[in-house]
Amino acid sequence: MGHGHHRCCSKQKVKRGMWSPEEDEKLSRHISAYGHGRWSAVPRLAGLQRCGKSCRLRWINYLRPGLKRGSFSPQEAALIVDLQNILGNKWAQIAKYLPGRTDNEVKNFWNSSIKKKLMAMNLSNMAPVSNLAAISNLANSARSNFQGLCSMNSNSILIPTAQMDQVCIPAAAPNDPLPQGFDQVNFNTNLFTPLPSFPFSSLDSSAYDLPPVWMPSEYQKPQLIDHQHQFNKQEDTSMFITDGAGAPQFFNLPQLMGTFDDTSAFNGLLKLSQMTDGDQFGMCSSSVSPVLAPVSTGFSGFPSVLHAPKMQVPAVSHIQFIHSVMPAFNSPSSSSSSPLPVLTPTTS
DNA sequence: AATAGATCCAACCGCGCTTCC
Protein backbone atom coordinates (compact mmCIF):
# COMPACT_ATOMS: atom_id res chain seq x y z
CA MET A 1 0.00 0.00 0.00
CA GLY A 2 1.27 3.41 -0.81
CA HIS A 3 1.63 6.44 1.35
CA GLY A 4 -1.06 8.87 2.22
CA HIS A 5 -4.69 7.91 2.42
CA HIS A 6 -5.85 4.38 2.37
CA ARG A 7 -6.89 2.92 -0.89
CA CYS A 8 -10.50 2.87 0.14
CA CYS A 9 -10.32 6.61 0.74
CA SER A 10 -8.22 7.65 -2.21
CA LYS A 11 -11.07 8.23 -4.64
CA GLN A 12 -13.37 10.07 -2.34
CA LYS A 13 -13.39 13.27 -0.43
CA VAL A 14 -13.28 12.08 3.12
CA LYS A 15 -13.72 13.85 6.38
CA ARG A 16 -11.10 13.33 9.02
CA GLY A 17 -10.72 13.95 12.70
CA MET A 18 -13.22 13.60 15.47
CA TRP A 19 -16.58 12.05 14.79
CA SER A 20 -19.71 14.08 15.33
CA PRO A 21 -22.76 12.64 17.11
CA GLU A 22 -24.59 12.76 13.78
CA GLU A 23 -21.94 10.65 12.12
CA ASP A 24 -22.00 8.20 15.00
CA GLU A 25 -25.74 7.93 14.65
CA LYS A 26 -25.53 7.29 10.93
CA LEU A 27 -22.90 4.63 11.34
CA SER A 28 -24.64 2.92 14.24
CA ARG A 29 -27.95 2.89 12.46
CA HIS A 30 -26.46 1.48 9.30
CA ILE A 31 -24.46 -1.28 10.93
CA SER A 32 -27.26 -2.23 13.28
CA ALA A 33 -29.57 -2.62 10.31
CA TYR A 34 -27.30 -4.14 7.71
CA GLY A 35 -24.05 -5.14 9.35
CA HIS A 36 -20.84 -3.79 8.00
CA GLY A 37 -20.18 -6.18 5.15
CA ARG A 38 -17.29 -4.70 3.25
CA TRP A 39 -16.04 -1.76 5.26
CA SER A 40 -15.05 0.07 2.12
CA ALA A 41 -18.69 0.18 1.12
CA VAL A 42 -19.99 1.32 4.49
CA PRO A 43 -19.40 5.07 4.12
CA ARG A 44 -21.35 5.27 0.88
CA LEU A 45 -24.19 3.08 2.14
CA ALA A 46 -24.36 4.90 5.46
CA GLY A 47 -24.12 8.33 3.89
CA LEU A 48 -20.85 9.23 5.50
CA GLN A 49 -17.97 11.25 4.14
CA ARG A 50 -15.50 8.96 5.81
CA CYS A 51 -13.17 6.25 4.67
CA GLY A 52 -14.16 2.68 5.38
CA LYS A 53 -11.24 2.16 7.60
CA SER A 54 -12.20 5.11 9.73
CA CYS A 55 -15.72 3.71 10.01
CA ARG A 56 -14.39 0.34 11.07
CA LEU A 57 -12.20 1.91 13.72
CA ARG A 58 -15.00 4.07 15.04
CA TRP A 59 -17.33 1.11 15.26
CA ILE A 60 -14.84 -1.23 16.90
CA ASN A 61 -13.41 1.23 19.37
CA TYR A 62 -16.42 3.31 20.26
CA LEU A 63 -19.81 2.40 18.87
CA ARG A 64 -19.82 -1.38 19.08
CA PRO A 65 -22.28 -2.68 21.66
CA GLY A 66 -20.92 -4.20 24.82
CA LEU A 67 -17.98 -1.91 25.19
CA LYS A 68 -17.01 -1.17 28.73
CA ARG A 69 -16.27 2.47 29.25
CA GLY A 70 -14.40 4.07 32.07
CA SER A 71 -11.24 3.33 33.92
CA PHE A 72 -9.73 -0.09 34.21
CA SER A 73 -10.44 -2.12 37.29
CA PRO A 74 -7.55 -3.34 39.44
CA GLN A 75 -8.16 -6.86 38.18
CA GLU A 76 -8.07 -5.71 34.59
CA ALA A 77 -4.88 -3.80 35.21
CA ALA A 78 -3.27 -6.79 36.84
CA LEU A 79 -4.34 -9.01 33.99
CA ILE A 80 -2.89 -6.61 31.44
CA VAL A 81 0.43 -6.57 33.24
CA ASP A 82 0.58 -10.34 33.29
CA LEU A 83 -0.57 -10.77 29.72
CA GLN A 84 1.83 -8.16 28.46
CA ASN A 85 4.62 -10.00 30.20
CA ILE A 86 3.64 -13.10 28.34
CA LEU A 87 2.44 -11.88 24.99
CA GLY A 88 4.33 -8.67 24.55
CA ASN A 89 2.57 -5.83 22.75
CA LYS A 90 -0.06 -8.05 21.21
CA TRP A 91 -2.81 -5.69 22.22
CA ALA A 92 -5.50 -7.36 20.20
CA GLN A 93 -4.73 -10.69 21.82
CA ILE A 94 -4.57 -9.14 25.25
CA ALA A 95 -7.87 -7.38 24.70
CA LYS A 96 -9.53 -10.71 23.99
CA TYR A 97 -9.09 -11.56 27.64
CA LEU A 98 -10.71 -8.31 28.72
CA PRO A 99 -14.34 -8.40 27.66
CA GLY A 100 -15.63 -5.03 26.64
CA ARG A 101 -12.19 -3.58 26.16
CA THR A 102 -10.59 -2.78 22.83
CA ASP A 103 -7.02 -3.25 21.79
CA ASN A 104 -6.74 0.51 21.47
CA GLU A 105 -7.94 1.01 25.02
CA VAL A 106 -5.55 -1.57 26.38
CA LYS A 107 -2.70 -0.12 24.40
CA ASN A 108 -3.45 3.41 25.57
CA PHE A 109 -3.75 2.27 29.14
CA TRP A 110 -0.45 0.49 28.91
CA ASN A 111 1.34 3.38 27.30
CA SER A 112 -0.15 6.06 29.52
CA SER A 113 -0.12 4.33 32.87
CA ILE A 114 1.72 1.08 33.20
CA LYS A 115 4.64 1.65 30.88
CA LYS A 116 5.66 4.79 32.63
CA LYS A 117 5.77 3.01 35.92
CA LEU A 118 7.94 0.33 34.43
CA MET A 119 10.18 2.92 32.85
CA ALA A 120 10.53 4.58 36.18
CA MET A 121 11.83 1.31 37.47
CA ASN A 122 14.50 1.37 34.77
CA LEU A 123 13.19 -1.85 33.42
CA SER A 124 13.99 -0.85 29.90
CA ASN A 125 17.70 -0.63 30.48
CA MET A 126 18.19 -3.15 33.22
CA ALA A 127 21.80 -4.18 33.29
CA PRO A 128 22.65 -7.82 32.96
CA VAL A 129 23.19 -9.48 36.27
CA SER A 130 25.78 -12.09 36.80
CA ASN A 131 25.06 -13.71 40.10
CA LEU A 132 22.46 -14.34 42.69
CA ALA A 133 23.59 -11.50 44.87
CA ALA A 134 23.17 -9.08 42.03
CA ILE A 135 19.77 -10.46 41.22
CA SER A 136 18.76 -10.19 44.81
CA ASN A 137 19.93 -6.61 45.04
CA LEU A 138 18.20 -5.76 41.83
CA ALA A 139 14.98 -7.33 42.94
CA ASN A 140 15.09 -5.72 46.31
CA SER A 141 15.68 -2.32 44.87
CA ALA A 142 12.94 -2.86 42.37
CA ARG A 143 10.51 -4.09 44.93
CA SER A 144 9.57 -0.77 46.37
CA ASN A 145 9.10 0.60 42.91
CA PHE A 146 7.08 -2.39 41.95
CA GLN A 147 4.84 -1.74 44.88
CA GLY A 148 4.19 1.59 43.31
CA LEU A 149 3.16 -0.11 40.14
CA CYS A 150 0.85 -2.41 42.02
CA SER A 151 -0.72 0.28 44.09
CA MET A 152 -1.21 2.50 41.12
CA ASN A 153 -4.07 0.51 39.71
CA SER A 154 -4.52 -2.45 41.90
CA ASN A 155 -3.82 -4.01 45.18
CA SER A 156 -2.57 -7.21 43.75
CA ILE A 157 -0.87 -8.87 40.87
CA LEU A 158 -2.41 -12.08 39.75
CA ILE A 159 -0.08 -14.82 38.80
CA PRO A 160 -1.31 -18.22 37.69
CA THR A 161 0.24 -20.84 39.86
CA ALA A 162 1.43 -22.84 36.93
CA GLN A 163 3.24 -19.84 35.60
CA MET A 164 5.22 -19.83 38.78
CA ASP A 165 5.92 -23.47 38.37
CA GLN A 166 7.29 -22.99 34.92
CA VAL A 167 9.70 -20.16 35.29
CA CYS A 168 12.28 -21.39 32.86
CA ILE A 169 14.42 -19.72 30.31
CA PRO A 170 12.94 -19.83 26.84
CA ALA A 171 15.02 -20.00 23.70
CA ALA A 172 17.19 -16.94 23.64
CA ALA A 173 16.40 -14.24 21.16
CA PRO A 174 19.30 -13.84 18.76
CA ASN A 175 19.75 -10.13 19.31
CA ASP A 176 19.01 -9.98 22.98
CA PRO A 177 21.24 -12.36 24.85
CA LEU A 178 20.45 -13.63 28.26
CA PRO A 179 21.98 -11.88 31.17
CA GLN A 180 25.54 -12.88 31.75
CA GLY A 181 25.93 -15.92 33.89
CA PHE A 182 22.54 -17.38 33.07
CA ASP A 183 22.45 -20.94 31.95
CA GLN A 184 20.14 -21.04 28.99
CA VAL A 185 19.33 -24.65 29.47
CA ASN A 186 18.97 -25.07 33.15
CA PHE A 187 17.38 -22.04 34.65
CA ASN A 188 17.04 -23.94 37.86
CA THR A 189 20.73 -24.22 38.38
CA ASN A 190 21.31 -20.54 38.55
CA LEU A 191 18.22 -19.10 40.00
CA PHE A 192 16.29 -21.48 42.14
CA THR A 193 17.64 -21.57 45.61
CA PRO A 194 16.03 -23.51 48.40
CA LEU A 195 15.31 -21.27 51.32
CA PRO A 196 14.44 -23.64 54.13
CA SER A 197 14.15 -20.86 56.63
CA PHE A 198 11.60 -18.96 54.63
CA PRO A 199 9.42 -17.65 57.41
CA PHE A 200 5.89 -18.31 56.42
CA SER A 201 4.62 -18.37 59.92
CA SER A 202 2.36 -15.41 59.48
CA LEU A 203 0.83 -13.15 56.92
CA ASP A 204 2.96 -10.29 58.05
CA SER A 205 4.84 -9.32 54.95
CA SER A 206 7.46 -7.56 56.97
CA ALA A 207 8.47 -10.90 58.42
CA TYR A 208 10.55 -11.69 55.42
CA ASP A 209 12.51 -9.83 52.87
CA LEU A 210 11.80 -10.99 49.39
CA PRO A 211 10.85 -9.31 46.18
CA PRO A 212 7.70 -10.31 44.38
CA VAL A 213 8.55 -13.76 43.20
CA TRP A 214 7.10 -16.76 41.58
CA MET A 215 7.10 -19.45 44.14
CA PRO A 216 7.05 -22.93 42.75
CA SER A 217 6.44 -25.57 45.29
CA GLU A 218 7.52 -28.49 43.27
CA TYR A 219 7.81 -29.01 39.58
CA GLN A 220 5.14 -31.10 38.14
CA LYS A 221 3.12 -31.19 35.02
CA PRO A 222 0.48 -28.53 35.26
CA GLN A 223 -3.05 -29.68 34.85
CA LEU A 224 -5.45 -27.75 32.76
CA ILE A 225 -8.78 -26.93 34.14
CA ASP A 226 -11.49 -28.64 32.25
CA HIS A 227 -13.29 -25.64 30.88
CA GLN A 228 -16.29 -27.68 29.94
CA HIS A 229 -16.68 -28.53 33.58
CA GLN A 230 -15.14 -25.53 35.13
CA PHE A 231 -13.77 -25.95 38.62
CA ASN A 232 -14.29 -29.64 38.71
CA LYS A 233 -10.79 -29.82 40.11
CA GLN A 234 -11.47 -27.09 42.55
CA GLU A 235 -10.21 -28.96 45.51
CA ASP A 236 -6.66 -28.90 44.25
CA THR A 237 -6.34 -25.92 41.98
CA SER A 238 -4.91 -22.76 43.32
CA MET A 239 -3.64 -19.39 42.34
CA PHE A 240 -1.05 -17.12 43.76
CA ILE A 241 -1.42 -13.47 44.55
CA THR A 242 1.22 -11.10 45.71
CA ASP A 243 0.59 -7.56 46.69
CA GLY A 244 4.08 -6.67 45.60
CA ALA A 245 5.25 -6.42 49.16
CA GLY A 246 6.21 -10.04 49.32
CA ALA A 247 3.08 -11.23 50.96
CA PRO A 248 2.11 -14.13 48.78
CA GLN A 249 -1.33 -15.53 49.28
CA PHE A 250 -2.75 -18.65 47.81
CA PHE A 251 -6.37 -19.01 46.98
CA ASN A 252 -8.27 -21.80 45.47
CA LEU A 253 -10.30 -20.98 42.43
CA PRO A 254 -13.77 -20.94 43.94
CA GLN A 255 -12.49 -18.59 46.57
CA LEU A 256 -11.17 -16.28 43.90
CA MET A 257 -14.39 -16.39 42.00
CA GLY A 258 -16.18 -15.35 45.10
CA THR A 259 -13.68 -12.73 46.03
CA PHE A 260 -13.17 -10.80 42.86
CA ASP A 261 -15.80 -8.41 41.74
CA ASP A 262 -14.61 -8.64 38.19
CA THR A 263 -14.94 -12.25 37.29
CA SER A 264 -14.36 -11.52 33.66
CA ALA A 265 -10.77 -10.64 34.37
CA PHE A 266 -10.37 -13.81 36.27
CA ASN A 267 -11.96 -15.81 33.52
CA GLY A 268 -9.38 -14.28 31.28
CA LEU A 269 -6.73 -15.97 33.28
CA LEU A 270 -8.52 -19.23 32.95
CA LYS A 271 -8.55 -18.79 29.23
CA LEU A 272 -4.89 -17.99 29.41
CA SER A 273 -4.33 -21.44 30.69
CA GLN A 274 -5.96 -22.78 27.56
CA MET A 275 -4.07 -20.54 25.27
CA THR A 276 -0.90 -22.47 25.12
CA ASP A 277 -2.43 -25.87 25.40
CA GLY A 278 -1.11 -26.47 28.84
CA ASP A 279 2.53 -26.48 27.96
CA GLN A 280 3.29 -23.12 29.40
CA PHE A 281 0.29 -22.12 31.41
CA GLY A 282 -2.27 -23.93 33.32
CA MET A 283 -3.63 -24.24 36.73
CA CYS A 284 -1.28 -26.33 38.70
CA SER A 285 -2.51 -29.14 40.76
CA SER A 286 -1.55 -29.57 44.35
CA SER A 287 0.92 -26.79 44.24
CA VAL A 288 0.39 -25.67 47.77
CA SER A 289 3.15 -26.62 50.06
CA PRO A 290 2.61 -27.69 53.65
CA VAL A 291 4.95 -24.85 54.43
CA LEU A 292 2.03 -22.66 53.59
CA ALA A 293 -0.37 -24.47 55.81
CA PRO A 294 -0.08 -21.91 58.57
CA VAL A 295 -0.88 -19.25 56.02
CA SER A 296 -3.77 -21.15 54.65
CA THR A 297 -5.47 -21.33 57.95
CA GLY A 298 -5.96 -17.63 57.74
CA PHE A 299 -8.30 -17.97 54.80
CA SER A 300 -11.63 -19.52 54.63
CA GLY A 301 -12.03 -21.39 51.43
CA PHE A 302 -8.41 -22.35 51.21
CA PRO A 303 -7.90 -25.80 49.80
CA SER A 304 -8.32 -28.27 52.55
CA VAL A 305 -6.04 -30.78 50.94
CA LEU A 306 -2.50 -29.57 51.05
CA HIS A 307 0.06 -31.97 49.84
CA ALA A 308 3.40 -31.06 48.45
CA PRO A 309 6.43 -32.72 49.93
CA LYS A 310 8.85 -29.91 49.38
CA MET A 311 9.06 -26.30 48.53
CA GLN A 312 11.61 -24.17 46.82
CA VAL A 313 11.66 -20.44 46.63
CA PRO A 314 13.28 -19.12 43.50
CA ALA A 315 15.51 -16.13 43.68
CA VAL A 316 13.72 -14.83 40.64
CA SER A 317 12.03 -11.52 40.77
CA HIS A 318 9.13 -10.53 38.64
CA ILE A 319 11.55 -8.17 36.97
CA GLN A 320 14.04 -10.84 36.12
CA PHE A 321 11.35 -13.04 34.70
CA ILE A 322 10.14 -10.31 32.43
CA HIS A 323 13.64 -9.63 31.25
CA SER A 324 14.20 -13.27 30.53
CA VAL A 325 10.98 -13.97 28.77
CA MET A 326 10.20 -10.82 26.87
CA PRO A 327 13.00 -10.97 24.30
CA ALA A 328 12.04 -14.39 23.10
CA PHE A 329 8.36 -13.57 22.94
CA ASN A 330 8.99 -10.31 21.16
CA SER A 331 11.62 -11.48 18.77
CA PRO A 332 10.85 -11.05 15.09
CA SER A 333 11.00 -14.79 14.62
CA SER A 334 8.19 -15.22 17.06
CA SER A 335 5.09 -14.47 15.07
CA SER A 336 1.55 -15.10 16.04
CA SER A 337 1.44 -18.08 13.74
CA SER A 338 4.47 -19.77 15.17
CA PRO A 339 4.33 -21.60 18.44
CA LEU A 340 5.46 -19.81 21.52
CA PRO A 341 8.68 -20.98 23.05
CA VAL A 342 8.10 -23.96 25.22
CA LEU A 343 8.90 -23.39 28.84
CA THR A 344 9.88 -26.76 30.05
CA PRO A 345 9.76 -27.33 33.76
CA THR A 346 13.02 -28.38 35.23
CA THR A 347 13.19 -30.79 38.06
CA SER A 348 15.37 -30.40 41.04
C1' DA B 1 -7.17 33.83 36.83
C1' DA B 2 -3.77 32.79 33.48
C1' DT B 3 -0.73 29.77 31.45
C1' DA B 4 2.63 26.25 30.65
C1' DG B 5 3.48 21.57 30.99
C1' DA B 6 1.73 16.91 31.54
C1' DT B 7 -1.43 13.47 30.55
C1' DC B 8 -5.04 11.12 28.17
C1' DC B 9 -7.06 8.95 24.40
C1' DA B 10 -9.48 9.02 19.86
C1' DA B 11 -8.05 8.76 15.48
C1' DC B 12 -4.74 8.21 11.91
C1' DC B 13 -0.82 5.87 9.52
C1' DG B 14 1.47 2.29 7.41
C1' DC B 15 2.76 -2.42 7.23
C1' DG B 16 1.75 -7.25 6.67
C1' DC B 17 -1.40 -10.77 5.97
C1' DT B 18 -5.54 -12.71 3.79
C1' DT B 19 -9.02 -12.91 0.42
C1' DC B 20 -10.77 -12.12 -4.01
C1' DC B 21 -10.73 -12.15 -8.92
Next chain:
DNA sequence: GGGAAGCGCGGTTGGATCTAT
Protein backbone atom coordinates in the same frame (compact mmCIF):
# COMPACT_ATOMS: atom_id res chain seq x y z
C1' DG C 1 -0.08 -17.94 -9.70
C1' DG C 2 -0.17 -13.10 -9.24
C1' DG C 3 -1.87 -8.62 -8.56
C1' DA C 4 -5.40 -5.83 -6.38
C1' DA C 5 -8.38 -4.99 -2.70
C1' DG C 6 -9.63 -5.43 1.95
C1' DC C 7 -8.78 -6.16 6.73
C1' DG C 8 -6.46 -6.15 11.19
C1' DC C 9 -2.93 -4.77 13.95
C1' DG C 10 0.71 -2.04 16.41
C1' DG C 11 2.83 2.41 16.49
C1' DT C 12 2.25 7.25 16.46
C1' DT C 13 0.11 11.75 16.49
C1' DG C 14 -2.20 15.70 18.01
C1' DG C 15 -6.16 17.88 20.10
C1' DA C 16 -8.66 18.00 24.47
C1' DT C 17 -8.40 18.01 29.19
C1' DC C 18 -6.20 18.15 33.57
C1' DT C 19 -2.79 19.82 36.91
C1' DA C 20 0.68 22.58 38.86
C1' DT C 21 2.59 26.98 39.39
